[in-house]
Amino acid sequence: MVTRERKHPVGAHYGLVDWLAQRVTAVVMILYTLLVLGAIAWHGGLDHAAWKALFAHQAFRVATFLCVAALLYHAWVGMRNISMDYVKPLALRLPLQAAIVAALVAYGGWTIGILWGQP
Amino acid sequence: MAAPTRPKPRPVYLNLLAIRMPVPAIASILHRLSGAVLFFVGVPAGLWALQASLGSADAYDAMRSCLAHPLAKLAALGLLWAYLHHLFAGLRHVLADVHVASELKPARQTAVLTIVAALAVTVIVGVRAW
Numbered sequence: 001m002v003t004r005e006r007k008h009p010v011g012a013h014y015g016l017v018d019w020l021a022q023r024v025t026a027v028v029m030i031l032y033t034l035l036v037l038g039a040i041a042w043h044g045g046l047d048h049a050a051w052k053a054l055f056a057h058q059a060f061r062v063a064t065f066l067c068v069a070a071l072l073y074h075a076w077v078g079m080r081n082i083s084m085d086y087v088k089p090l091a092l093r094l095p096l097q098a099a100i101v102a103a104l105v106a107y108g109g110w111t112i113g114i115l116w117g118q119p
Numbered sequence: 120m121a122a123p124t125r126p127k128p129r130p131v132y133l134n135l136l137a138i139r140m141p142v143p144a145i146a147s148i149l150h151r152l153s154g155a156v157l158f159f160v161g162v163p164a165g166l167w168a169l170q171a172s173l174g175s176a177d178a179y180d181a182m183r184s185c186l187a188h189p190l191a192k193l194a195a196l197g198l199l200w201a202y203l204h205h206l207f208a209g210l211r212h213v214l215a216d217v218h219v220a221s222e223l224k225p226a227r228q229t230a231v232l233t234i235v236a237a238l239a240v241t242v243i244v245g246v247r248a249w
Contacts, residue, residue: 023213026209026213048172048176048179051172052173075154075157078155079154079155079158082151082154107162107163107166114166114170
C-alpha cells in the first residue's frame, strides 16, 4: 500500500512556486526602483508639478501598479513564512494569515484608488 | 536483529539571548525583521506619501511640512534602512542560490557587507536630509 504523507492546512504549498515568485517579484520591484531613480536623475530632481506629470502617463501608472502587485505577492510569501515559523497553533495562525491577506488586498485597493481615482 | 529503537530526543538549545549569533544569522534575522517592518509600516506609509504627493499643492505641502519634523525624518530614515537592508540581504540570498559566496568565509564577508552597506547609505542620506 502506498502511504501518502498527510498534509496539514498550514498554508504552505510544499513547492517551488513561491520560492521562484519571491525572486521574480523582487526583480520587478528593483526594476521599478531603478526606473523612479532614473526619472528623478533625468529631470535633475522632481518638483511637485513634474512628479504629477510623471504619474499622468498611463504607462507609468501601470508600471507602478505592477510594482505594487509584485510587492503584495512578495509580502504574502514573506509574512506567511513568518507566521508558519512563529505562530504554531492553527487557531491563531489561520486568522492571522486571513488578516494579512485582508491587509494586502486593502493595500491593493488603496493603490488603485491613488493611481486612477485622482481627479 | 535488534528491535528498532526510537532515536533519543536531541537536546535543543535555542535561548537567543544566550547563544552567540554568527554574523550571517544577524544579517538573516534583520532581513526578516526589515521585511515585517516594511509590511506593517513601510507600505502604508509609502502609499500615504504617494497619495499626498499626487494630491493638491496643499496636500503636498502638508506632507512636506509633516516630514520636516525631526521625528518624522528619523522614522523615514528607519524605513529607508529597512528597504536597503531587505534589498541587499535579498540580493545576497539570490547570489547564494546560484552558489556565489555561499562558502562559509565569503558568506560571512557578504553578511558584514550587507549590514554595513545598508547602514552606510542610510547615514549618507540622513546627513544630506539634515
